[in-house]
Amino acid sequence: ACGASNEDSGSDSGSGGGSDSAAELSGSLVGAGASSQQSAMEAWQAGFEGEYPDVQFSYAPEGSGAGREQFINGSADFAGSDAALDEEELTAASERCAGGEVFELPNYISPIAVAFNLEGVDELNLTPATIANIFNGTITTWNDPAIAADNADATLPATAITPVHRADDSGTTENFTDYLHQAAADVWTAEPDGVWPLEGGESAQGTSGVIEVVTNTVGAITYADASRAGDLGVANVAVGSDFVAPSPEAAAAVVENSPAVEGRGEYDFAIEVNRLTEGTGEYPVVLVSYHIGCVEYDDQEKADNVKAFMNYVISEDGQATAAENAGNAQISDTLREQAQGAVDAITAAG
Amino acid sequence: MTATKAPTEPPAQQRTVRRPGDRIFSGAAKGSGIFILLVLAGVAAFLISEALPALTAPSDEIPGGEGLAGYVGPLILGTLLGAVIALIVATPLAVAIALYITYYAPRRIAAPMGYVIDLLAAIPSVVYGFWGLAVLAPELVPFHTWLADTLGFIPFFAGPASTSGRTMLTVGIVLAVMILPIISAISREVFSQAPALHREAALALGATRWEMIKMAVLPYGKSGIIAGAMLGLGRALGETMAVAIILSGGAGATVNLISNSNPSTIASNIALSFPEATGIDVNTLIASGLALFLITLAVNMLARWVVNRRADFSGAN
Amino acid sequence: MSTETPLAPAGAHRADTDGPVRTQRRLPRFAASGLFLGGLVVGGLLSALTGFSLVLAVVYGVVLGTLAVYLVSRSIEGRRKATDRLVTSLVTTAFLIAMVPLLSLVYTVLDNGLPRLDGAFFTNSMYRVVGEGGGAYHAILGTVIITALATIISVPIGLLTAIYLVEYGTGRLKKAITFFVDVMTGIPSIVAGLFSFALFTLVFGNSVRLGVMGAVALSVLMIPVVVRSCEEVLKLVPNELREASYALGIPKWRTVVKVVLPTAIAGLGTGITLSVARVVGETAPLLVTVGLITGTNLNPFDGRMATLPVFAYFQLTQPGTATQAFIDRAWTAALVLIILVMALNVVARLISRFFAPKTGR
Amino acid sequence: MAKRIEVSDLNIYYGNFLAVEGVNVSIEPRSITALIGPSGCGKSTFLRSLNRMHEVLPGARVEGKVVMDGQDLYGADVDPVDVRRSIGMVFQRPNPFPTMSIYDNVIAGNRLNSKRMRKAETDELVERSLRGANLWNEVKDRLDRPGSGLSGGQQQRLCIARAIAVEPDVLLMDEPCSALDPISTLAIEDLMTELKERFTIVIVTHNMQQAARVSESTGFFNLNGVGQPGRLIEFNPTEKIFSNPDEKATEDYISGRFG
Amino acid sequence: MAKRIEVSDLNIYYGNFLAVEGVNVSIEPRSITALIGPSGCGKSTFLRSLNRMHEVLPGARVEGKVVMDGQDLYGADVDPVDVRRSIGMVFQRPNPFPTMSIYDNVIAGNRLNSKRMRKAETDELVERSLRGANLWNEVKDRLDRPGSGLSGGQQQRLCIARAIAVEPDVLLMDEPCSALDPISTLAIEDLMTELKERFTIVIVTHNMQQAARVSESTGFFNLNGVGQPGRLIEFNPTEKIFSNPDEKATEDYISGRFG
Ligand SMILES: Nc1ncnc2c1ncn2[C@@H]1O[C@H](COP(=O)(O)OP(=O)(O)OP(=O)(O)O)[C@@H](O)[C@H]1O
Ligand SMILES: Nc1ncnc2c1ncn2[C@@H]1O[C@H](COP(=O)(O)OP(=O)(O)OP(=O)(O)O)[C@@H](O)[C@H]1O
Ligand SMILES: [Mg+2]
Numbered sequence A: 001a002c003g004a005s006n007e008d009s010g011s012d013s014g015s016g017g018g019s020d021s022a023a024e025l026s027g028s029l030v031g032a033g034a035s036s037q038q039s040a041m042e043a044w045q046a047g048f049e050g051e052y053p054d055v056q057f058s059y060a061p062e063g064s065g066a067g068r069e070q071f072i073n074g075s076a077d078f079a080g081s082d083a084a085l086d087e088e089e090l091t092a093a094s095e096r097c098a099g100g101e102v103f104e105l106p107n108y109i110s111p112i113a114v115a116f117n118l119e120g121v122d123e124l125n126l127t128p129a130t131i132a133n134i135f136n137g138t139i140t141t142w143n144d145p146a147i148a149a150d151n152a153d154a155t156l157p158a159t160a161i162t163p164v165h166r167a168d169d170s171g172t173t174e175n176f177t178d179y180l181h182q183a184a185a186d187v188w189t190a191e192p193d194g195v196w197p198l199e200g201g202e203s204a205q206g207t208s209g210v211i212e213v214v215t216n217t218v219g220a221i222t223y224a225d226a227s228r229a230g231d232l233g234v235a236n237v238a239v240g241s242d243f244v245a246p247s248p249e250a251a252a253a254v255v256e257n258s259p260a261v262e263g264r265g266e267y268d269f270a271i272e273v274n275r276l277t278e279g280t281g282e283y284p285v286v287l288v289s290y291h292i293g294c295v296e297y298d299d300q301e302k303a304d305n306v307k308a309f310m311n312y313v314i315s316e317d318g319q320a321t322a323a324e325n326a327g328n329a330q331i332s333d334t335l336r337e338q339a340q341g342a343v344d345a346i347t348a349a350g
Numbered sequence B: 001m002t003a004t005k006a007p008t009e010p011p012a013q014q015r016t017v018r019r020p021g022d023r024i025f026s027g028a029a030k031g032s033g034i035f036i037l038l039v040l041a042g043v044a045a046f047l048i049s050e051a052l053p054a055l056t057a058p059s060d061e062i063p064g065g066e067g068l069a070g071y072v073g074p075l076i077l078g079t080l081l082g083a084v085i086a087l088i089v090a091t092p093l094a095v096a097i098a099l100y101i102t103y104y105a106p107r108r109i110a111a112p113m114g115y116v117i118d119l120l121a122a123i124p125s126v127v128y129g130f131w132g133l134a135v136l137a138p139e140l141v142p143f144h145t146w147l148a149d150t151l152g153f154i155p156f157f158a159g160p161a162s163t164s165g166r167t168m169l170t171v172g173i174v175l176a177v178m179i180l181p182i183i184s185a186i187s188r189e190v191f192s193q194a195p196a197l198h199r200e201a202a203l204a205l206g207a208t209r210w211e212m213i214k215m216a217v218l219p220y221g222k223s224g225i226i227a228g229a230m231l232g233l234g235r236a237l238g239e240t241m242a243v244a245i246i247l248s249g250g251a252g253a254t255v256n257l258i259s260n261s262n263p264s265t266i267a268s269n270i271a272l273s274f275p276e277a278t279g280i281d282v283n284t285l286i287a288s289g290l291a292l293f294l295i296t297l298a299v300n301m302l303a304r305w306v307v308n309r310r311a312d313f314s315g316a317n
Numbered sequence C: 001m002s003t004e005t006p007l008a009p010a011g012a013h014r015a016d017t018d019g020p021v022r023t024q025r026r027l028p029r030f031a032a033s034g035l036f037l038g039g040l041v042v043g044g045l046l047s048a049l050t051g052f053s054l055v056l057a058v059v060y061g062v063v064l065g066t067l068a069v070y071l072v073s074r075s076i077e078g079r080r081k082a083t084d085r086l087v088t089s090l091v092t093t094a095f096l097i098a099m100v101p102l103l104s105l106v107y108t109v110l111d112n113g114l115p116r117l118d119g120a121f122f123t124n125s126m127y128r129v130v131g132e133g134g135g136a137y138h139a140i141l142g143t144v145i146i147t148a149l150a151t152i153i154s155v156p157i158g159l160l161t162a163i164y165l166v167e168y169g170t171g172r173l174k175k176a177i178t179f180f181v182d183v184m185t186g187i188p189s190i191v192a193g194l195f196s197f198a199l200f201t202l203v204f205g206n207s208v209r210l211g212v213m214g215a216v217a218l219s220v221l222m223i224p225v226v227v228r229s230c231e232e233v234l235k236l237v238p239n240e241l242r243e244a245s246y247a248l249g250i251p252k253w254r255t256v257v258k259v260v261l262p263t264a265i266a267g268l269g270t271g272i273t274l275s276v277a278r279v280v281g282e283t284a285p286l287l288v289t290v291g292l293i294t295g296t297n298l299n300p301f302d303g304r305m306a307t308l309p310v311f312a313y314f315q316l317t318q319p320g321t322a323t324q325a326f327i328d329r330a331w332t333a334a335l336v337l338i339i340l341v342m343a344l345n346v347v348a349r350l351i352s353r354f355f356a357p358k359t360g361r
Numbered sequence D, E: 001m002a003k004r005i006e007v008s009d010l011n012i013y014y015g016n017f018l019a020v021e022g023v024n025v026s027i028e029p030r031s032i033t034a035l036i037g038p039s040g041c042g043k044s045t046f047l048r049s050l051n052r053m054h055e056v057l058p059g060a061r062v063e064g065k066v067v068m069d070g071q072d073l074y075g076a077d078v079d080p081v082d083v084r085r086s087i088g089m090v091f092q093r094p095n096p097f098p099t100m101s102i103y104d105n106v107i108a109g110n111r112l113n114s115k116r117m118r119k120a121e122t123d124e125l126v127e128r129s130l131r132g133a134n135l136w137n138e139v140k141d142r143l144d145r146p147g148s149g150l151s152g153g154q155q156q157r158l159c160i161a162r163a164i165a166v167e168p169d170v171l172l173m174d175e176p177c178s179a180l181d182p183i184s185t186l187a188i189e190d191l192m193t194e195l196k197e198r199f200t201i202v203i204v205t206h207n208m209q210q211a212a213r214v215s216e217s218t219g220f221f222n223l224n225g226v227g228q229p230g231r232l233i234e235f236n237p238t239e240k241i242f243s244n245p246d247e248k249a250t251e252d253y254i255s256g257r258f259g
C-alpha cells in the first residue's frame, strides 16, 4: 500500500520478460563499488529486477576501493571495480569465498576521452607526449607549436590552457595516468595512481565535476568517460601513425587484444590493457571495470542471485541496454564466451 | 565574617527535600547532559583509536610520503582559510540582517523577511555545491582577476587568478552564505528579546536608533551573536559536500586565495578520498578528522574565554 | 542655562549647542533616498566609463550613494544623525546583499527543478527506471522517516540537556557540558557518519546499512544545535516568572514544564526547526550509513534506504547518457527538500504562534 | 488556618555576603505584620527567607530557624515546595504568566499542581479571587485575554488574585502596592484586613501610613552601612512603633515622616 | 532653560485604541507638575507623549499639538531624537543598562552627544549626578561594577542620576519613587525642588502626599470605564486641587485620601 506507484506495476509486468525460473529467486543481492559503471549498472539493475522482481537488488556506487573492501569483508555480494584485485586482496577475497576461487569479469569497457573547451575547435589530434605535457603544465597555451604541428587545419587561439583533473580517488585517473605513464614514458614519469599524482592545478570532483568545470571554462581540458563529453571538443589520440577518436568499438577492440594478467585463477579474467597498441581502430585510453565475485558462495540463494545477475549482465540484451544508457562499449563475443564459463561455474558450498 | 562558618555548615541545598517528580525530571535532564558527553567521548575514542595507526606509522607510508604533518598541514590551513573567510564575511552581514529585520524593516515585511533568510538554511549543501560550481564561481572570475591585478601584492591575492573561479575565496563566500542564516537566526532571536526597558532608557536619553542599538541591543545580544558565530564556524569548518564540489583543491600549503591551486579542507578531503581509501590511508584520513576535532576544541575555548571575560556585564538578569 | 535663550534660528546651531529642541535643519523627507539614487546613477555612469558591468555599477552606486547620504547628512544634520543614516544605509545594503545569493539560489533551484516537479515525481520511485522518468517517492519518504527519527532522538536529549544547563546545572558538569556541546557542533558531518557506521559495525558486524544508522549520525549533528538554541532561548525567560511559580508552591519540574517551556515555546520552535533544517540536507553521513536504493524501503531498521540529498547527489554526479533527465531529477529533489523544510517552518511557526506568550503591550 | 511564625537567630547569605543578620521575631497568626526600613536593608531578603524563596537563588542560603506552628521550615524533612504552597507570595514587580490568559493566571497555582477542579468550581474561584483583588469588574469581559495586556496596576492585582487563589496560610507581600493607584491600594488594604481574619500576613512597605493603617505589628530593619548586614532593629506593636519607639534609630526613621 | 509646554487637543492612540482623549493643558516652566489618577487612566501614556517616547511602540500615534516654547514637538521638521534629548525621562521600573558599569550608566547620555570628554570632567559629572540622586555614598567604591547588581531602589536612583546627567530642559518622571525608600524619596523630592529652579518637571505619582508636597500644579486624570479613553478632568494649582477642587470627581478621588 505504501509502495511507489511504479513499483506495484513493476512486479506485475516483470514476469513478462522473465524466464520460468524467475519466481524461484528471492532474497537480496548487494553490490558495491565503481562509480564509473553506475549508469550501466542502472540499466542492468532495471533489467534484472524486471526478470526477478522478488530479489532485493542494490548497488552502492561508492568507489572501486570501497567495493572491493565491502566484497572482501562480506558486506557486498559482489564488487564493481575499475581495477582488478591485487595480490593481497586476492588472498583475502579467496578467504571470503570459503577458500574458493574468485571471478573477475571485465564487463564494463569505456573509452576515456580527452575533452576540451575551445571555441571553434571540435576536434584535435594529440600525441601522448603532447597530452602529458599539457597535463603536467609544460604546454600552457593552445597555440603551442606542439599542438599546432598535429593540427594544421585548426585555428588555435592563444588562450591559456587550464588542465582539469579529478579531485577524488578514481579509476578514470588511474587508467589515464597509466596510459600516460606507458605511452609517454619520457615525459610522464609519475606512477599510475587513482589519486592525481601532481601537485597544484585545477581539480574537480567526479566525472560530472570535471565536465562541468570544463564546460564553464574556456581553454580547459580534462579526461573523462567519453559518453559524458557531451558538447565538448574531443581529442583524437595518436595510435601508431594514426589519430583515433574515442569510440565504443575502438575501446572494445583494444581490450580484446590485451593480454591477461599472469598467474590468476581459472575464472579470473583480469587483463593488462595494451596501452602501446599500434593496431588500427584501437583506442588505448580505456577504462575497464570488473565485476568481482565468488565462484562458490556459502548460501544457495546468494549463489543463484549472483549467477542470475551476471548472466543477465553478459547477455546481449544486458550489454545492449547498458550501452544505450551509459554509452559504453559492449563486450565482444570472445569476452562473453569467456565470462559465460565463469558464470556457469557459480555454485553454493555444500 | 563567614569564613569560619562556611566550611562547617553544609550548603542549604544539600539538605533540601526533593519530591519524586523533581528528582526524576532533574535526573533525566542531567542524564541527557551526561549522555551527550558520552557520545562525544565515543566520537573522540573512535577518532583516536582509528587515527592511532597513522600517528605511529613511518612517514613514508602516509599518502604523499611526507609524513602525517605534511599530509594534514595543508588541509588544516585550507580548512581554517575557508572557515575564517566565511566567518569574516558572514558575521557582520548576519548581524546587519538581524538588525534590519528586528529594528529597521517595516513591521509588516520583517517577519516574512526573516523567514526568507531562514530558507537559506534549508538548502542542502549539495545544492550549494552545484550552485557554487555552476553559478557563483564563473561569476566571480572577473573579481578574481581584479583582485590579482590590484591587490596582487598581498600574499592572499598573489594570483595568478583562477580561470574557473573555484578557489578558496569562492568557497569562503559560499560557506558564508551557508552559515548566514544560522548566525542571523540566533542574533535575531536575541535582538528581538532585548528588553524594552533598556531600549526605552536609551531612547529617552536622546539616542538615535543606531545609538539605542549600540547601547541596549548589541551588548545584550553579544553572547547570542557569539553563540551563533560559533555554530556557524562549526558548520563552516566541517562542511563537506559543498566544498568537495566547488573547491579546486589538492595543492600544498598556500595562503593564495584566488589561484586554481588550493589546499583542500579536511572534511572535503575525507569525503573525496574515503571511498577509495584502504589500510593506512583510512587511518590517515581519520587522523585528519581528529585534527579538525582539535581545531574546533581550540576555537571553542577561545570563544568561551571571550564570552566569559565580561560575564558580569551580560544582559541576563 | 539660567537665562532663557530664544530658539535658535533654523540652521544656525552648532552640533554641541545645549538647549531646547533645536529646529535644526533636517534633510527633507525623500532627500536621503534621492541622494542615494543619485549616487547609484553616478556609480552607473562611472562603471560605464570603465566598460559597463552590472555588478560594478551596483558596487560603485551603493558606495557612492551611501557616501552621498552620509556626507550631506553630516554637513547638515550633524555627526550623530549622519552616523545613524549611515548605519541604516549599511544595514539595509547588507540585507539586500544577502538577498542576492538567496535569490540566485532560489532562481537556480526553481529554474532547474520545476521541469520535473510533476505528479510522477511524487508517486514513482526509481525502481526499474532507466534514463528518463521515475521519481523520488522513495527518497522523500526516506528523508522524512530518517529525519523524523533523528528528531525523535535529538529533541528530547537536546531539550533536556538545555533544561539541565539553564535550570539545574551547577559547577563543573555544567561547564563541561556547555563546552563540549560547543565542540560537538564542530564535528564534521562525515565524521558523524563514520562514527555511526563504526558504532553499528561494532554491534551488528560488517554488512549493516540501516536507516537508523543515518538517524544516529544526524542526531550527533543535531543534538548540539538543539541544545545551543534551546539554551539561549530558555535563558531569556525572565526569572520573575519562575519565582512567581515557585511562590505558588509549584514544584520546580512543573514550573519548568508548565511555565518556562510555554513561555519560550516560540523560540524553541525556531531552534528545533533550525536544527532539523541543519541536518535534513546532509549528504555525506547518509552516504556512508544509509546508502541508496532505487526502490522504496520504509523500514529504518532493515537495510538501505533512499534519501533526498543522497538521491540528488547521485543523480547529479552519476548521470547516464540521458544526462538531462538525471540533472532534472537532482534539482527537483533539491527543490522538494527545500519545500519540505519550508513546510516544516510553517508548521513550527503556526505552533509557536498558537502557543507563544501573548503580549498585549 | 493562620499560622504563627517564630524566627530565631536567622542569618541570610548571598554566597559569602551576609545580607541579614541575627533576626529573632515572632509573627502572630491572624495579624498583619509590616516590615519597614531603608532601601537595601534586607526587607525583601528576609521576607523571601520565610517561605524558602530565598534559596531559589544560586548560592543563597540561611542559618537559623524559622518555625511555623512547631515545625521548622528549614528542617531536614521539609519540602520547600510544600512550604511555599502554604506561604504564598506577592512580588514587588507584577509578574503574570505571559502565556496564560487572565483566567488561567488566577488558577495557575491550582492547575499547575494538577488539582482537578470542575469548571463551575474554577469559575467561582476565579471570580472570588479577582473580586478579592478588586480586579473583577475591569477584566470580567476579557478573562481569556492575556494577562500581560493589562496596565501595571492591573497586573499587580492579577498577581494578588493569583496568590490568594491557592488559599495559603500565610501571605507574604513585597511592596505589593508600589505600582498601584490609591483606589486599588485601598481595596487591597481592605482585602488584607479581611484576609487577616483567616491568614497571617507579612508585608514589606515603604509607605509608613500604610504600615500604620493596616498592621498590628511593625518591624524596623536598618543597616549600619553599605556592605554591612541588615538587622531587625525593633519589632513592636505598630502603635508603639509609631508613637513611642524603643529605639532612637526607629524614631529617626519614622520622624522623617512622609511617604 | 526650563520650558513651557502647551498641549492642545491631544488624542493618544495605541493602534486603533484611543487611550487618552482631548488633553488641553499648559505646563509652566520652572515648576513641578504632578499627574494623578487611578490606574489605567493614561497618565503614563500622556507623559510619554510629551517627549515622543510614545511613538516608540508599534502602532502608537498621537493627534493634536504639543508645543514647547512656540515649537510644535510633533512638527514635520522635528526629530524625535532631539525632543528626547531635551526632555528627559525616568521610568517606573528602574532600567540601568546591565552591560555598563555604574559609572558608564551615569554618563551614557553624555557620551552620545560629545565624543570627547576629559576624564576629570566626567568624573566630576558622575559624582555630581550621583550625589544629586543620593546614591554617591553607596556606590562610590564600586563605580566600575555593573549597575544591575544594585537593589531596586539603588537602581532607580541610578536611573535618575543618568537622566539628570544630560541636563535636560524638562524632566518627565513616571512614578519615580514607587520603588524607593523614604530616605531616597525625600532626597529625590529635595532634588526635584532644587531642579525646578532650572528645569520643568512633570511627575506621575500615586502618592498624593507627594503630589501635594512637591508640585505647584496638579492634573487629575480619570476614565469613565474600561475601554474608554482617559481624560484630563481637572488641572489646577496643587493647593486648589487638594483643598477645593472644581470637579466632583477630583474631590471624590482625593477624599479617599491616603498614601
Ligand atoms: N540576588 C542578590 N545577590 C546578591 N546580593 C543581593 C541580591 N539581592 C539583594 N542583594 C543585596 O542584599 C541586600 C538586601 O537587599 P534587599 O533587596 O533585601 O533590600 P530591600 O530592603 O528589599 O531594598 P528595597 O527597598 O530597595 O527593595 C542589599 O545590599 C542588596 O544589594
Ligand atoms: N502598549 C500598549 N498597547 C495597548 N494598550 C496599552 C498599552 N499600554 C497601555 N495601554 C492601555 O492604555 C491605557 C492607559 O494606560 P497607562 O499605562 O497609560 O495607564 P496609567 O495611568 O499609567 O496606569 P498605572 O497607574 O497603572 O501605571 C490602559 O487602558 C492600558 O491598558
Ligand atoms: Mg526589596
Ligand SMILES: [Mg+2]
Binding pocket: D152, E043, E044, E045, E092, E174
Ligand atoms: Mg503608568
Ligand SMILES: O=P([O-])([O-])[O-]
Binding pocket: A034, A035, A036, A037, A063, A064, A082, A169, A170, A171, A172, A173, A206, A207
Ligand atoms: O569511476 P570513477 O572511479 O572514475 O569515479
